[in-house]
Amino acid sequence: MKKKMFMYNTLTKRVDEFIPNEEGKVSMYTCGPTVYHYAHIGNLRSYIMEDVLEKYLRYAGYDVKRVMNITDVGHLTSDGDTGEDKMLKGAKREHKTVMDIARFYTDAFMSDCRKLNIKKPDVVEPATNCIPEFIHMIEVLLDKGYAYVAGENVYFDTSKLEQYYVLSAQKEEELQVGVREDVDEDTNKKNKTDFVLWFTKSKFDNQELKWDSPWGVGYPGWHIECSCISMKHLGEYMDIHCGGVDNIFPHHTNEIAQSEAYTGHKWCNYWFHVNHLNTKNGKMSKSDGEFLTVSLLEEKGYHPLAYRLFCLQSHYRKPLEFTWETLDNAVAAYDKLRKRIQRLSDDNSSVTPDDSRQITEFKQKFAEAMANDLNTSSAITVLYDMLKSDLSDASKRALAEDFDTVLSLGLMDGEAERETDHDTDTELAAYVEKKIAERAAAKAEKDFARADEIRAELAEKGIMLKDTREGTSWSLE
Ligand code: AMP
Ligand code: ZN
Numbered sequence: 001m002k003k004k005m006f007m008y009n010t011l012t013k014r015v016d017e018f019i020p021n022e023e024g025k026v027s028m029y030t031c032g033p034t035v036y037h038y039a040h041i042g043n044l045r046s047y048i049m050e051d052v053l054e055k056y057l058r059y060a061g062y063d064v065k066r067v068m069n070i071t072d073v074g075h076l077t078s079d080g081d082t083g084e085d086k087m088l089k090g091a092k093r094e095h096k097t098v099m100d101i102a103r104f105y106t107d108a109f110m111s112d113c114r115k116l117n118i119k120k121p122d123v124v125e126p127a128t129n130c131i132p133e134f135i136h137m138i139e140v141l142l143d144k145g146y147a148y149v150a151g152e153n154v155y156f157d158t159s160k161l162e163q164y165y166v167l168s169a170q171k172e173e174e175l176q177v178g179v180r181e182d183v184d185e186d187t188n189k190k191n192k193t194d195f196v197l198w199f200t201k202s203k204f205d206n207q208e209l210k211w212d213s214p215w216g217v218g219y220p221g222w223h224i225e226c227s228c229i230s231m232k233h234l235g236e237y238m239d240i241h242c243g244g245v246d247n248i249f250p251h252h253t254n255e256i257a258q259s260e261a262y263t264g265h266k267w268c269n270y271w272f273h274v275n276h277l278n279t280k281n282g283k284m285s286k287s288d289g290e291f292l293t294v295s296l297l298e299e300k301g302y303h304p305l306a307y308r309l310f311c312l313q314s315h316y317r318k319p320l321e322f323t324w325e326t327l328d329n330a331v332a333a334y335d336k337l338r339k340r341i342q343r344l345s346d347d348n349s350s351v352t353p354d355d356s357r358q359i360t361e362f363k364q365k366f367a368e369a370m371a372n373d374l375n376t377s378s379a380i381t382v383l384y385d386m387l388k389s390d391l392s393d394a395s396k397r398a399l400a401e402d403f404d405t406v407l408s409l410g411l412m413d414g415e416a417e418r419e420t421d422h423d424t425d426t427e428l429a430a431y432v433e434k435k436i437a438e439r440a441a442a443k444a445e446k447d448f449a450r451a452d453e454i455r456a457e458l459a460e461k462g463i464m465l466k467d468t469r470e471g472t473s474w475s476l477e
Contacts, residue, residue, distance in 0.1 A: 003060035005371045007053075008317060010167050010248060010271035015373050018270060020239045026057050026064045027234040029268075030121060031226055031243040031251065034071040035105035036090030039112055040291035041307060041322070042277035042284035046244040048308055049274045049316040049374070051118040053242070055406045056370045066121040069229045070109075072102035072128050073209050074199075074222040077287065079250055081186060081196040081221065088207060098208045102126065112294040115304040117408035123233045127225040131211045134220045134228050137262055138197045138213075146261040151188035152201035154215055156258055158193040166256055167248050167271060195254050196221040223254040227262070238268040245273045246283070274316045284322065292322070302327065305410045306334040312376040312407060334409070340387055341400050341411050350392040359395055362386045366403055379407070432463055436472045439465075 005018040020026050030050050033039050039047075057064050077083030090101045106126070113120065127134075138154055141147040146160050158164045186196075200218035210217045230238055243252060252271065259267040276283045284291050294304050310330035314320050362382060369378035386399050397412075404411040435454050442450040455465055458474070466473050 002062060003367050003371060005057065005060055006373055007270060007272060008373050009269075010252075010273050011269070016270070018239075020062070021237050021269070024061070024063055026062045026240065027238050028054060028057075028064055028066040028240045028242065029226070029230040029234060029238055030066065030068040030241075031247055032068040032070045032124070033105075033109050034075045034086050034286075035102045035109065036075075036086040037105060037286045038293045038295070039109050040284050040286060040293060041297065042291070043244070043286075044112060044116060044118075044294065044307075045277040045311050045320065046242075046274040047113060047118050048116055048311045049376075050242045050272070051408065052312065052370075052376060052406060053240075053272060053374055054119065054121075055408065056374065059406045060367070060371070065123075065234065067123040067125070067230055067233045068121040069225055070102070070106055070124060070126040071222065071225065072098070072106075072126045074127065074220045074225065076222065079222075079246070085207060087209075091208065102128075112304075115294055115298075116308050117305060117410060119408075125229050125233070127220070127229070128209065130225065130228055130232065131220070133232055134198070134224050135213050137224060137228050137258070140262055141197065141258060144261065146258070147197055148190065149215060150190070151186075152216060153188060153196050153218075154198040155189060155194045156197055156254065156261075157190060158195075158257060159191045161257055161261065164193055164257060165249075165253060167253050193250075195223060195250065197224050197258070223251055224258060226251070226255050227259040231259070231263075236263045236265070236267070240270045240272055241268045242272045242274070245275050248273055275319045277311075278319050278321050280321070280323075297327075302331060303334065306331040309334045309337075309380075309409055312380060312409075314377060316374060316376070337383075337409070338411060338413070341397070344393040344397045344400075346394055346397055348392075348394045351394050352392060355391055355395040358389060358391050359399060362389075362391075362399055363402065370406060376407070379403070383407075432458065432474050436465070436474065440472070 002024060006015050007018055008014070009016045030047070033043060054064055054066050072087060073085075075086045077086055077089065087098045087101060090105070091098045094101060096104075110120065138147060141156065142149075142154070145157075147154055147156050149155075198213060198215055198218055198220055200213070200216035207219060210219055230241070241252065241255075248271075256267060278284065281288075294307070297304060297307055307327065307330070310327055311320070313330065313333075362385070365382045365385075366379050369375045369382055372378070383400065383403050386403075387396055389396075391399070400411050435458055439451045439454040442448075442454065458465060462476055464475050466475070
């Protein structure tokens with residue numbers, strides 16, 4: 001039996017019950033990083049919350065297939081079709097090729113995700129792998145009359161749609177958001193909201209990545225990649241599409257426009273958007289001077305999973321302000337939580353018949369919190385309440401492990417340390433017993449000097465011997 005899930009849907013602008021297209025299965029797509037620089041911890045807030053959504057759906061019994069793209073071409077410095085190609089900008093900054101930059105920052109992103117316990121999606125596909133698919137979709141859009149060629153570029157004609165702003169109500173002047181003032185308006189466009197599907201008349205003579213196409217040598221626009229990559233792996237009907245709120249317009253709005261024009265039917269039912277991580281100066285962004293990375297947190301001595309807890313303590317739909325003080329609070333809470341779990345004994349003998357009733361109740365409360373539009377902070381409160389309860393240590397340990405399949409805070413990571421401690425204890429005992437036997441043999445041979453030497457040797461290591469009538473016992477100082 002699948003547990004119910006309710007989530008806010010940007011498309012309907014309300015909290016909806018989640019009902020997938022195919023019973024028991026979930027197809028999920030995530031807009032991946034633009035790999036021209038390190039991901040900042042704001043980007044990673046989005047990926048952490050999307051990871052929790054995926055893991056909760058699995059926990060609730062769904063069979064999830066999740067796909068993510070890697071943007072390695074076509075994303076310009078403005079989210080509209082103006083400005084410089086971000087990948088080219090990164091390559092120039094570092095005097096490397098675009099592909100070198102893409103490879104380096106894709107690996108760096110994956111490494112950050114591992115440190116934050118973000119599961120790798122089932123499929124990760126770079127945009128540059130799918131050029132034939134992009135060309136095919138653009139050809140169909142041209143055939144159907146949804147696209148036109150102007151000034152050697154191919155554009156999507158938004159006036160052909162019954163409704164363009166399906167995700168958000170935008171005003172004309174807001175279309176300028178993110179567009180740099182020094183960039184001229186593209187005069188080839190028939191409508192202000194039209195967007196580029198394929199560039200051939202590149203403003204950048206030194207654009208490194210170009211492919212042959214029916215419209216000449218060029219490269220794809222940014223939005224087409226997500227429509228094509230998701231359909232390549234998930235088909236023409238999708239359950240959940242994720243991203244940060246800045247993706248709502250124009251990126252996701254354009255994705256819907258071209259996908260539904262292409263298929264002729266509704267494409268994706270649920271849109272999950274994570275609000276921004278802000279600094280005192282506004283949204284954390286790669287293009288705006290200083291931004292914080294996972295490596296920087298590590299250099300400053302912060303455990304990456306303490307940042308994950310920091311994110312889970314707030315609701316994904318609320319903006320989250322980052323300060324070092326609030327991160328410090330999360331670190332203190334994280335350390336305390338882990339120590340508390342490590343201290344739990346795994347002695348099953350203390351499990352009482354009342355445990356199973358409480359276990360069911362705590363599991364239910366945890367699931368209710370997560371199913372309530374992914375209320376992670378309430379779910380963490382359930383974890384604390386459970387640890388404070390009179391459940392046996394063994395049951396608390398089992399529940400913490402269960403909740404951590406969704407929270408992924410590394411709550412049981414102390415297990416390895418515990419096992420190592422245990423191994424160390426066993427080795428120590430074997431060593432001391434051997435020394436005690438040696439000392440007994442020395443005494444039997446009346447070699448009291450050697451016996452005293454062994455006692456002193458052990459004392460130096462903090463191991464104290466006590467001779468009794470039953471034999472020699474030992475303890476640590
Ligand atoms: P990008 O690498 O710029 O394509 O962005 C990767 C993901 O991070 C996208 O889903 C963005 O919406 C999201 N994002 C960008 N900035 C922030 C931020 N400050 N806080 C949370 N998510 C963000
Ligand atoms: Zn996308």
